[in-house]
Each structure stands twice: as C-alpha cells, then as structure tokens.
Amino acid sequence: MDYDKFKxxxxxxxxxxxxxxxxxxxxxxxxxxxxxxxxxxxxRVFGKVLLATVGILAIGAGLHMIPMVFRFKRENSNHIVLQxxxxxxxxxxxxxxxxxxxSW
Amino acid sequence: MNLLPLIVVxxxxxxxxxxxxxxxxxxxxxxxxxxxxxxxxxxxxTYGPYFFGGxxxxxxxxxxxxxxxxxxxxxxxxxxxxxxxxxxxxVLVLSTRERELSGVFTSLVLMGLASVSAVILTEDxxxxxxxxxxxxxxxxxxVILSGTEEAYRSAFRYLLVGTMAGSILLLGVGLLxxxxxxxxxxDMGRCLTVNPLxxxxxxxxxxxxxxxxxxxGLPPFHTLKADLYARAKPFVAAILQAYSxxxxxxxxxxxxKLFGNLPIFHTTRGVLIALSVFAMVFGTVMALLQExxxxxxxxxxxxxxxxxxxxxxxxxxxxxxxxxxxxxxxTLYKSALFIGAHILDKIKSTDMRKVGGLLLVxxxxxxxxxxxxxxxxxxxxxxxxxxxxxxxxxxxxxxxxELAVLMLILSIGTFLYMMKAFYLIFLRPCSxxxxxxxxxxxxxxxxILSLGLLLVLCLFLGIYPDIVxxxxxxxxxxxxxxWVLESIKNS
Numbered sequence: 001m002d003y004d005k006f007k008x009x010x011x012x013x014x015x016x017x018x019x020x021x022x023x024x025x026x027x028x029x030x031x032x033x034x035x036x037x038x039x040x041x042x043x044r045v046f047g048k049v050l051l052a053t054v055g056i057l058a059i060g061a062g063l064h065m066i067p068m069v070f071r072f073k074r075e076n077s078n079h080i081v082l083q084x085x086x087x088x089x090x091x092x093x094x095x096x097x098x099x100x101x102x103s104w
Numbered sequence: 105m106n107l108l109p110l111i112v113v114x115x116x117x118x119x120x121x122x123x124x125x126x127x128x129x130x131x132x133x134x135x136x137x138x139x140x141x142x143x144x145x146x147x148x149x150t151y152g153p154y155f156f157g158g159x160x161x162x163x164x165x166x167x168x169x170x171x172x173x174x175x176x177x178x179x180x181x182x183x184x185x186x187x188x189x190x191x192x193x194x195v196l197v198l199s200t201r202e203r204e205l206s207g208v209f210t211s212l213v214l215m216g217l218a219s220v221s222a223v224i225l226t227e228d229x230x231x232x233x234x235x236x237x238x239x240x241x242x243x244x245x246x247v248i249l250s251g252t253e254e255a256y257r258s259a260f261r262y263l264l265v266g267t268m269a270g271s272i273l274l275l276g277v278g279l280l281x282x283x284x285x286x287x288x289x290x291d292m293g294r295c296l297t298v299n300p301l302x303x304x305x306x307x308x309x310x311x312x313x314x315x316x317x318x319x320x321g322l323p324p325f326h327t328l329k330a331d332l333y334a335r336a337k338p339f340v341a342a343i344l345q346a347y348s349x350x351x352x353x354x355x356x357x358x359x360x361k362l363f364g365n366l367p368i369f370h371t372t373r374g375v376l377i378a379l380s381v382f383a384m385v386f387g388t389v390m391a392l393l394q395e396x397x398x399x400x401x402x403x404x405x406x407x408x409x410x411x412x413x414x415x416x417x418x419x420x421x422x423x424x425x426x427x428x429x430x431x432x433x434x435t436l437y438k439s440a441l442f443i444g445a446h447i448l449d450k451i452k453s454t455d456m457r458k459v460g461g462l463l464l465v466x467x468x469x470x471x472x473x474x475x476x477x478x479x480x481x482x483x484x485x486x487x488x489x490x491x492x493x494x495x496x497x498x499x500x501x502x503x504x505x506e507l508a509v510l511m512l513i514l515s516i517g518t519f520l521y522m523m524k525a526f527y528l529i530f531l532r533p534c535s536x537x538x539x540x541x542x543x544x545x546x547x548x549x550x551x552i553l554s555l556g557l558l559l560v561l562c563l564f565l566g567i568y569p570d571i572v573x574x575x576x577x578x579x580x581x582x583x584x585x586x587w588v589l590e591s592i593k594n595s
Contacts, residue, residue: 019527019528020395022520022524023393023521023524024393026517026520027388027389029513030385030392031385033510033513034381034385034510037509037510038381038506040506041504041506041507044506045504069389073390076386076390077327078258078328078331080261080264083324083327083328084265086323087265087268087325089324090317090323090324094310094375095310097371098310098368098372099306099310
C-alpha cells in the first residue's frame, strides 16, 4: 500500500497527521496478516486443496479492496442496521456449520 | 455452616435497600461501608456444593441426579469472585467522590455483582440464564445513568439486541432440558455423553454460543459492547468490563462441561476459536483507528476478551488456565486504565485531540497509566506478560503455531495504539494557557490510590503468578477436554 495514497484517504476523514496514518497503516497490515495467517492455519489443519484455493482467492479479493481498513471501519460502525445484518449472517453461518457437521 | 449463598444474597438485598433509600443522606457512608463488606464476601463460603431449599442428590434407579438448584465453590470460582468484588468495591468507593451519586447507582452495581457472582457459582442452567439477563439489564442501567443522549441510545440498542440474544439463549436452555430431562449442568453433561446426539442438542449448543457471544462481547456483538463501554462514565466502564469478562468465562466453562466430551465439540471448538480470533483482530484494528481514548479502551477490551475466549476454546487444561488467568489479569489492568481515563475526563476530555502535555501537570498519573499500559501490552514484570506467555505456550502445545504468530502481530498493534494514546495525552506539546487550565483541576486522591492499588496487584501477579496458577490448575485439569490432548499427542 502506497503511503501517500493511504495518507490522502486518511486526510479525507480529517485524520491526516502522521500518528493517525501510522496507526491506520498498522491496522491495514494486521488485517492482511490475519488473512494470510488464517489461510496457513486452515490449509494446514484441514489439508484441503480447495480450502487453500478459496483462501488465496480471499487474499486476492482483500488485495483488490486495499485499503481494507476503511471498509472494515464502516462495517464495524454502531449503525443498528449493519449490526443486525452481521448478527443475522452470524446466526446463519454457525447454524450451517454445526448442523452440517452434525449430519456427517 | 456454609454461608456460600451470602455471596449473592447480600449484594442482592442491599441493592433493593439502596433503591429504596436512593435520595437519603446516608447513601454515601453506606456505599463506602458496603464497598468494604464486598471484599469479605468471597471468603464466607466453604468449598463444595450448596443445595438450596433442602434439596440434594436423588437416585433414579442407581443413577444419582441433582434435585433443585445447587451452587458450588472451588478455588477457581473463589478467585474470580474475589477479583470481581475487588473491582466492585473500588468502583463503589470512587463513586462516593462523584457529585451526583444516588442510591440507584450503588443499587445497580450491587445488582450486577450479585448476578455475575450467581452466574459463576450456579450449576443450574436456568438459574444461570435468569442472572445473565439481570446482568444485561444492570449494565444497560449503569450506562443510562451517565445521562447523555448517546448513552441512552447505546443502552437501548444493547437491550434491543439483548432481547433477541436472551430469548435465543432461553430457547437453547429449553432444548437442552428437553433432550436431557435435567437443568443441572453436571447431570446434563453426563446424559449427553451416553445418549446419541440429536438435532435438538445441536440447536441447544448453537443457541448457547449465541448467548455466550452476546454476554462476552464476541463478534458480531462486539460493536454493541464497545459502544456500551465508551458511553458509560469511564470508572463505570471498569465494572462493566469485569461483568462481561466473568460472564464470558462462566459460559465458556458451561460449554466445555456440557459438550467437551462429545464428538460435536471438534466443530464447536473450531467455531469458538474463530470467534475468539475475530474478536482479537477486530478489537485491535478498531482500537488503532480511534481518536477518543474511551473508545480505544473499549475496543481494547473486546480484543482482550478474544484472548480469554481463545484460551478457553482451545480446551486443553493449560489453555483454559491461561485464558482464565488472562481474564483475571485483564480485569485488573483494564480497570486501572479506565480509572485513568476517568481522571483524564475530569481534567479536560477523553478526546485525545483536545489534551496534551499532561506529563508536566500530573507526572504521577502519567507514570501509573504508563505502567497499566505496559501491563496491557504484555511487558514484564507485569501480570499481562505472564498470562500472554502462558497463552502463547498453550497455543503452541495445542499445535497451532500460526495463532502464536498472530498474537505476536496483535501485540505489536496493541503496543502501537497504547503508545500513540500516551504520546497524544501526556507528551504532545501544548500551549502555556492550556497547561494552566489543566493545572486548575483538582484530582481526588482516591483515584490515584485506586490506580496505585490495582497496579501493585498487577506487579505482584506479574512477579508471583504461581499464587493464582497453583490455585486454578487442579480445577481446570478436571474441566480440560481429554481428547484434545490425546489428538495432539497422536499427531
């Protein structure tokens, strides 16, 4: 991620000082590391080629969306609609995981 | 004579009394008095079970089953309740320095302490649900008392989602009752082990996880919790985060006791680890983006909750020990940080853009807050270092070195936002006029003493962690999931 481009994005939010830009870039780095490390872990634990491929796709999508941290911040806002949306996704996802695992 | 119920009954009854005399001139002295009484309560019970209402063990055929509600006390529960009561006591003592103290505040804090203690002590799933709900309502009430529009909104949102999450948890309790015929957690666990798994049991497990994520502030409920901490007065947030942390630990232990020995735990473990890692990452990244110190601390709480949940989700005795020890440590240093934020709020504001240069005004406060920050980052000789090291060791033993690497990266993030906050608040140059304004504010000695006391405890547990570890290990060894260790050995 280009520092100047990132700084311009931060300036749009009125936080273009070097301390905030440094913190924002660290956040970006952590999100990206999380994707990479998560992929390593999942592909090693499950040993599935398909999973690794999906993981690489996720990282590719992440790279395409860079900087991810601004989108991430919007999704983590206190807006009740967004909160309810993610709660619904969560309920659906863990229902699927537990019931599919149970039916095996 | 076992006085175990008094741990719950004393705060509950005094909460009712305080809500009745809420405008009395005796509220302040009585709050101070009950603040000191709280420290004695955890020492009243004796280890072992306590059967309410003359119930006990009944035999159906040759099978022993628990009749009625039973509370149990062991060194693990005693340590957790002592930490909870200590934070409650400090918050109550500090509340007497506030101008607008009313009996309602004391009443809500005591109600919360009683309900979280009951959640920790009870072995009955329905009893746990009832006190879980009371704790949620109490937390919303404490936030509303801060009196701002944002606080009302945040508490309303928390209760709105809580209505749904609480109902789902109750439905889960009902499903597990229908599958096992009992509400006692031990009996339910044994029944589930010997009977085939049905969709009812899967449903019950799913709903318990939803309740756990809401009560403990794991994703996707983390934004609600963070908002709640950020909108409450900072010293009140100290007790709110203690409530959430111990509810999280208690519910994770329930999941381990009920499902730990079932084949379904293999998948459940994966779901819980994923939720914990999400909390760790989301909390850290969001904290990095904050300009308000309260919000930064709120998201830091979410991220540390992820560490606690990760330990418990891994399921090995060492990991459970590390998770619970980190929960206790985090409660101590985070309370210190929130009290520091409260002092900052009194001086000027918790908005980091509006303050600066406070090192020249309050060097003692700067030193104490720096120590609390070092504890939270995990730097020796403070307690945060010991529990994070133990957790990293447990993660490596559980054959998940990737998570240890992620923990390391997140610690760098934590270091960065904590030091960013320290620089902006204490080191950034500011005008002479601003410094004079800051110097005019008088800080009560009570705040500095409370901060100092918590940091002494952090330092003490950092140097002598075995005092807590030796008490907890025999208990968590029984809870630890056996097959996890075996599968690690085999691999």
